Amino acid sequence: MQPAQPGRPREGRATRDAILATARRLIHVHGYRGTSLDDVLKESGVGKGNFYYYFKSKEELGHEILNELIQEFLEETLEPCFADPGASPLGQIRCFLARVLEIQRRTNCVGGCPLGNLAAELADRHEGFRARLHGVFSAWQERLRDALCRAQARGHLDAACDPAAMAAFVVASLEGAILMAKLAKDIEVMERCVAELGRYLSMYEMLPAS
Structure with missing residues (x-):
């Protein structure tokens, strides 16, 4: 199954920024190892397919x-x-x-x-x-x-x-x-x-x- 493609460029950028902002906030509180990919997806409201469109892994994020x-x-x-x-x-x-x-x-x-x-x-x-x-x-x-x-x-x-x-x-x-x-x-x-x-x-x- 192919990852979901983002919509307009501005919307795509907003999705990527939402992932980064959420992950930064969670890592700041819980640490890198204490923050799971599922935590980031749940807090940001971004689907897993969209996440993998922008980042290959939690490490890349x-x-x-x-x-x-x-x-x-x-x-x-x-x-x-x-x-x-x-x-x-x-x-x-x-x-x-x-x-x-x-x-x-x-x-x-x-x-x-x-x-x-x-x-x-x-x-x-x-x-x-x-x-x-x-x-x-x-x-x-x-x-x-x-x-x-x-x-x-x-x-x-x-x-x-x-x-x-x-x-x-x-x-x-x-x-x-x-x-x-x-x-x-x-x-x-x-x-x-x-x-x-x-x-x-x-x-x-x-x-x-x-």
Whole structure:
């Protein structure tokens, strides 16, 4: 039996979007492994034939959701702070820290980090997702490392600072803080961590001579 064909292009897009939105919501609450294909179909009201017209499997759906999450992270959190190559590198990092904090404040510490949640759930269980998520976190660290290297080259950061180590420390600290804030349901947990990261960064900052 052939899968049901979608109607007009706009209707077809709406069906695909409904599948993605429903699956994202369920995975955010129940996790990838805790969300079945039947759950997605029931919640979205989409038939199985239409689902398989757009996605070959739950795994393909999961990768498409991951694409969306990565794109949103880049567009909403990372790129706005690092887009201008002429800006102060340390200012860019502080902008990024503030954006991460603001996102957690906006969500009232509910849900945590979608990428971090998937990494914690799937790193030991699904090599394909693990590899992609590792690439995302590595790229995030590399963006921070590059900013720190530029700060050193401009004489704004002490040579004693190891850019790669600090970048990894910032990412690990933020992910841990997001988890702790989620557990406590208290934005102050996140605020204290971001403030401490700012102080740590300032320890290596070299201010211009007056």
